[in-house]
Each structure stands twice: as C-alpha cells, then as structure tokens.
Amino acid sequence: MSSQVIEILQEKRLRSQKSDNPFVARSHYARLNKFRDNSFKIVGIISTLFGLAVLGYFLIDIFIDGVSRINWDFLTSLPSRKAEKAGILPAWTGSAWILGLTTLIALPLGVAAGIYFEEYAKKNRFNHLLEVNIANLAGVPSIIYGILGLEVFVRIMGFGETLLSGAFTLALLILPIIIVATREAIKAVPNTLREASYGLGASKWQTIKWQVLPAASGGILTGTILALSRAVGETAPLIVIGALAYVPFVPSSPMDSFTVLPMQIFNWTSRPQAAFLVNAAAAIIILLVITFILNGIAIYLRNKWQKKLI
Amino acid sequence: MAKETYMMASEFVLNKSRSSELIIPNTKLETDVVAQSIKIESGRQLADIKISSKNLNVYYGDNHVLKNINMSIASNSITAFIGPSGCGKSTYLRVFNRMNDLIDSFNMNGKVEVDGFDIYDKSVETDELRKKIGMVFQKPNPFPKSIYENVAYGLKIQGIKKKSVLDDAVEKSLKQAALWEEVKSDLKKSALALSGGQQQRLCIARTLAVEPSVILMDEPTSALDPIASAKIEDLMTELKDQYTIIVVTHNMQQASRVSDYTAFFYMGDLIEFSDTKSMFLNPKKERTQNYITGRFG
Ligand SMILES: Nc1ncnc2c1ncn2[C@@H]1O[C@H](COP(=O)(O)OP(=O)(O)OP(=O)(O)O)[C@@H](O)[C@H]1O
Ligand SMILES: [Mg+2]
Numbered sequence: 001m002s003s004q005v006i007e008i009l010q011e012k013r014l015r016s017q018k019s020d021n022p023f024v025a026r027s028h029y030a031r032l033n034k035f036r037d038n039s040f041k042i043v044g045i046i047s048t049l050f051g052l053a054v055l056g057y058f059l060i061d062i063f064i065d066g067v068s069r070i071n072w073d074f075l076t077s078l079p080s081r082k083a084e085k086a087g088i089l090p091a092w093t094g095s096a097w098i099l100g101l102t103t104l105i106a107l108p109l110g111v112a113a114g115i116y117f118e119e120y121a122k123k124n125r126f127n128h129l130l131e132v133n134i135a136n137l138a139g140v141p142s143i144i145y146g147i148l149g150l151e152v153f154v155r156i157m158g159f160g161e162t163l164l165s166g167a168f169t170l171a172l173l174i175l176p177i178i179i180v181a182t183r184e185a186i187k188a189v190p191n192t193l194r195e196a197s198y199g200l201g202a203s204k205w206q207t208i209k210w211q212v213l214p215a216a217s218g219g220i221l222t223g224t225i226l227a228l229s230r231a232v233g234e235t236a237p238l239i240v241i242g243a244l245a246y247v248p249f250v251p252s253s254p255m256d257s258f259t260v261l262p263m264q265i266f267n268w269t270s271r272p273q274a275a276f277l278v279n280a281a282a283a284i285i286i287l288l289v290i291t292f293i294l295n296g297i298a299i300y301l302r303n304k305w306q307k308k309l310i
Numbered sequence: 311m312a313k314e315t316y317m318m319a320s321e322f323v324l325n326k327s328r329s330s331e332l333i334i335p336n337t338k339l340e341t342d343v344v345a346q347s348i349k350i351e352s353g354r355q356l357a358d359i360k361i362s363s364k365n366l367n368v369y370y371g372d373n374h375v376l377k378n379i380n381m382s383i384a385s386n387s388i389t390a391f392i393g394p395s396g397c398g399k400s401t402y403l404r405v406f407n408r409m410n411d412l413i414d415s416f417n418m419n420g421k422v423e424v425d426g427f428d429i430y431d432k433s434v435e436t437d438e439l440r441k442k443i444g445m446v447f448q449k450p451n452p453f454p455k456s457i458y459e460n461v462a463y464g465l466k467i468q469g470i471k472k473k474s475v476l477d478d479a480v481e482k483s484l485k486q487a488a489l490w491e492e493v494k495s496d497l498k499k500s501a502l503a504l505s506g507g508q509q510q511r512l513c514i515a516r517t518l519a520v521e522p523s524v525i526l527m528d529e530p531t532s533a534l535d536p537i538a539s540a541k542i543e544d545l546m547t548e549l550k551d552q553y554t555i556i557v558v559t560h561n562m563q564q565a566s567r568v569s570d571y572t573a574f575f576y577m578g579d580l581i582e583f584s585d586t587k588s589m590f591l592n593p594k595k596e597r598t599q600n601y602i603t604g605r606f607g
Contacts, residue, residue, distance in 0.1 A: 201468070
C-alpha cells in the first residue's frame with residue numbers, strides 16, 4: 001500500500017515539473033506541504049478503518065455463530081439447562097422493563113435539572129460547582145453507581161433486588177447525560193423565540209412550556225435515547241444490585257426480580273459447552289439490534305430537529 | 311455643553327389629567343418649537359403623554375449605557391429613535407416593556423411612567439406590562455407554528471380557550487396587519503413558510519392580538535426589502551390612530567417619512583428631541599445635523 005502511495009506521489013511530481021502551468025506546486029516547500037496533506041489524509045483513513053475493521057470482524061464472527069440460532073422459540077422460551085431449549089424471554093422482557101422504568105425516572109429529572117440550569121440558575125459559584133460536578137458524574141465508572149444503588153435503593157429505601165432498584169440505579173447513571181443533552185438543546189433555542197414569547201406577556205414558565213421545550217424536544221429526545229442505548233448494555237451495576245443470572249419467569253411488576261440481556265449473555269459465555277456460546281452469540285445479535293434501533297431513532301430525530309430549527 | 315437646554319426641549323407641554331403632575335411645563339425658547347408641531351387637538355396646542363422617563367440611567371455592569379434621559383412620548387403618534395450603533399436606542403426601547411430585566415447585568419435608576427403609572431414599581435408584574443406594551447423585533451421571529459397559532463398565542467397564554475373568540479381575534483389582527491388577504495386561505499400553514507415581509511406583518515398581527523396600547527418596534531424593516539418595508543411603514547401610519555408607536559431606525563428616510571417626533575441619541579445621551587419636521591429641516595445641534603446628513607455614524 002505505501003509503495004503505491006510513493007509511486008503516485010512521484011508520478012505527480014514528475015508531472016508537475018514538466019508542466020508549464022504556473023499554478024502547480026514547484027518550490028520544495030510547497031511540495032512538502034502537499035506531501036504532508038496527502039500523508040495525513042492516508043493516516044486518517046487508516047485510523048478510521050482500524051476501528052471499523054475490528055468491529056466488522058467481530059460483527060461478522062458473531063453473526064455467523066449466532067444468526068441461525070435466532071427463531072421464535074429463542075425469543076419466547078425461558079432459560080434452560082439444555083442449550084437448544086434455552087431462550088431469552090426473561091432477559092429481553094427484563095431489558096424492556098428496565099428501559100421503560102429508567103426512562104420514566106431519568107427523563108423528568110434530567111429535563112427538569114437541565115431547565116433549571118439554563119433558564120433559572122443564576123451564574124454564581126454554587127451553580128458553577130453543581131455544573132462541574134454533574135459533568136464529572138458522567139465519568140464515574142458504572143460499578144460505583146451499582147454500589148450506590150445497592151446501598152440507597154436496595155437497602156435504605158427497601159426496594160430490594162428488583163427492577164425498580166435497577167431502574168433507579170441506571171437512571172442515576174444516565175442522568176448526567178440527559179442533563180447535559182437538555183442543556184445543549186435549550187442553549188440551541190434562539191433567544192429571539194424567548195423574547196417573542198415574553199414580549200407578548202407570557203410568563204417564564206409559559207415561555208418554557210410552549211416555546212423552549214417544544215423547540216428543544218428533538219435534542220432532548222436524541223440525548224435521552226443515546227443514554228438509554230448505553231443503559232441497555234450496562235451489566236456491572238445490575239450485578240451489584242443483585243440482578244439474577246437465572247430467571248425462569250417473565251417479570252410482571254417493578255417489584256419483581258429480574259435479569260437483562262447483557263447478564264444472560266455474560267452467563268452463557270461463561271459456560272463451557274459450545275452450544276451456549278452459540279446462544280450467547282444469538283443474544284448478542286438481539287442486543288445489538290436493539291441498540292442500533294435506538295441509535296437509528298436518535299439519528300432520525302436529530303436530523304428532523306435540525307431541519308426544523310433552520 | 312448645554313445639556314439642560316435640550317433636556318427641557320424634549321419635554322412636551324401637555325395636560326392629560328392623569329399624567330399632568332409629572333410634566334414640567336417649559337418656558338424656554340425650544341419649547342415653542344416642540345409645542346408647535348404637536349397635533350392640534352380640539353383647538354389646544356397640547357398632546358397627551360403616553361410614556362415619560364425622568365432622570366433615567368441604565369447600566370450593563372459598569373457600562374453606563376443611557377445617561378440621565380428625560381423624555382416624554384406623545385400618545386397616538388409615531389416617535390422615531392435614531393442614532394449611531396451602540397448609542398442605546400434598543401436599550402431605551404426595551405426599558406418601556408422591561409425586556410432588559412431578562413439581562414443579568416442590567417441595572418437602572420430613575421423613573422419610567424406609562425399613563426402616569428410607575429412601571430418599575432415593585433407591585434408591577436412584567437407579564438401584565440408586556441401585554442399592554444407590545445414589541446416587534448428587528449428580525450422577524452415568528453414561532454415555529456402555524457399562522458393561526460402565532461396570532462392566537464398571546465391570547466391563549468391569558469387563558470382564552472374559546473375557539474370563536476380566538477378565531478375572531480386572529481382574523482381581526484391579521485386584517486389590521488394587512489396580512490389577512492394573503493393568508494386567509496391557509497391559516498394552518500407554518501409561519502416559517504411565509505416571506506420575510508409577511509413574517510414581520512405576522513409578528514405585528516401577533517402583537518396587535520393582545521391589544522396593547524403601545525407598540526415598540528426595533529428596526530422592524532432592517533431585514534426587509536424596500537417593498538416589504540413600505541408596507542410596514544404604511545401599516546404604522548394606519549395604526550397610529552389607535553396605538554402609540556416608537557420605532558428605532560437606522561433609515562433616515564424612514565424616520566422622516568413615518569414619524570411625528572424624532573429623538574437623536576449619541577453615546578447614551580439624548581442629544582435632540584423634537585418634531586420630525588424641524589429635526590430634519592432645522593436640527594439644533596451640530597451632531598444631529600452631521601448624523602442626519604450622513605457625515606458620521
Ligand atoms: N445584553 C447586553 N449586555 C451587556 N451590554 C449590552 C447588552 N446589550 C447592549 N449592550 C451595550 O449597551 C450599549 C447600547 O446598546 P444598544 O443595543 O441599546 O444600542 P443600539 O443603539 O440599539 O445599537 P444598534 O443600532 O446597533 O442596534 C452598547 O454599548 C452595547 O454594547
Ligand atoms: Mg439596536
């Protein structure tokens with residue numbers, strides 16, 4: 001590959017030396033610059049391909065292993081000691097419960113906090129401190145949230161090792177992301193819109209409710225969905241708060257014990273039998289599909305939102 | 311500099327009963343010029359005062375933006391604010407509907423009265439004030455909603471829900487803003503799909519729907535082409551029978567065409583304030599002369 005590059009460059013130089021066009025790069029410095037331009041482009045392409053290639057290899061490998069295992073029974077069966085009979089019903093319903101509950105908890109809290117920072121908070125040291133801390137929270141390892149959730153929700157608040165505890169824990173985990181997304185979306189709302197509303201005698205809350213939030217909703221939703229697609233893959237904090245590896249039933253209330261897809265995958269990959277690895281691969285495909293769908297919705301909303309604001 | 315003199319000149323002689331106590335009758339020479347130009351109503355050489363400011367100082371942080379402004383604005387007339395960029399025209403305009411309150415560093419002292427009432431009194435709700443003192447902005451800023459929703463918004467936020475009331479108000483306001491004929495077939499259309507000139511008339515309609523008595527306009531035609539601007543100017547002339555209009559403009563022709571009174575600001579000072587005709591034909595201050603003839607600014 002690199003020898004080809006050199007060839008192309010050399011050929012270009014020869015051509016430029018022969019030409020009488022006054023606009024070709026002739027000086028040593030100009031040619032060196034051109035060379036730097038081109039080499040950086042190549043470094044950039046290689047860097048991009050590196051990540052994609054590894055991911056691509058992984059995806060293909062998983063796909064080959066798992067895709068034939070996916071069928072209706074796999075989606076609707078309970079786990080089992082026999083790999084061929086085992087399914088992911090409790091796992092994906094658990095994940096769905098967690099996603100729903102987490103959204104219900106994190107969205108209102110995150111949006112309210114975002115609105116507070118952008119529309120109400122005075123620019124003083126206390127609020128600045130809060131802001132910095134929230135940004136930091138986004139970087140706290142998820143297992144720490146698990147320990148926090150175990151102490152606060154499972155024990156102190158007495159929710160036990162349930163979906164509710166799991167949802168609260170993950171809600172805390174993604175709260176900073178939603179707050180930041182809300183703030184960015186609110187910042188992007190043109191001030192002229194607020195002034196128009198205030199100018200007609202609207203109160204602050206009316207302005208926020210009828211103008212700011214609708215205009216920011218695309219950005220808020222996009223951020224929330226991206227945060228949820230992170231939450232759906234989280235395993236560590238849920239292990240800590242006591243999600244089960246083996247759940248032979250479909251959870252029917254927030255106070256049920258539960259498992260989630262990544263837990264099921266983790267569980268199967270740690271079994272020695274090859275058939276369970278196939279099951280794991282199949283479950284990974286399902287998890288990836290969920291994540292891709294979530295991301296797809298987020299991208300769709302973002303594009304739609306951008307168009308609307310311009 | 312004879313600051314005192316032009317401060318006095320800017321006071322109108324008037325006798326509106328409610329506001330009479332805030333007017334200092336002038337005996338100085340300049341007063342006559344001002345008084346002459348004021349519309350002669352029922353044989354009196356007097357005009358009603360809608361808005362007045364006394365010893366008004368405005369600061370943004372340490373920046374002293376308006377310096378001791380004393381001025382009275384006649385009702386049912388068009389008053390133009392002119393002056394070079396950054397002289398404080400918009401700031402002064404936004405004092406009247408307390409829009410500056412939204413800016414953290416804003417600070418002021420002095421008195422501002424509308425219909426004789428102190429609008430910076432503690433008991434005043436800015437929401438209520440802004441329903442009475444409407445504003446049209448430099449860049450048309452319709453809400454990203456339908457034409458109908460834009461006009462109805464000001465009423466809906468007052469809790470008016472009845473469709474027939476809203477329908478009537480929307481139609482009336484759009485007619486007043488000379489936009490009805492162009493949009494009546496499709497009120498559900500997004501306001502953003504209108505042309506810039508139509509959008510600005512929509513913004514005026516939206517303001518009228520709330521039934522204010524004063525309309526503040528900050529360079530309302532600066533983003534529009536001459537034809538759309540002319541329409542807005544015509545509209546202003548039509549509206550002044552019912553409303554008191556204050557317009558900020560950088561366009562000297564516009565000021566001389568539409569306004570009854572003109573105030574010239576320079577670096578936070580009110581330099582000259584008189585009826586538009588004498589301001590443009592016979593400016594008292596050299597600064598004013600230079601500015602309106604385009605020699606600086
Ligand atoms: N939000 C603000 N915060 C701080 N300073 C401001 C703010 N708005 C205006 N100023 C300052 O106040 C002064 C007057 O500004 P203002 O907008 O009233 O001028 P203007 O006469 O309307 O100018 P233009 O003709 O350019 O619109 C300027 O020095 C400006 O920098
Ligand atoms: Mg301005």
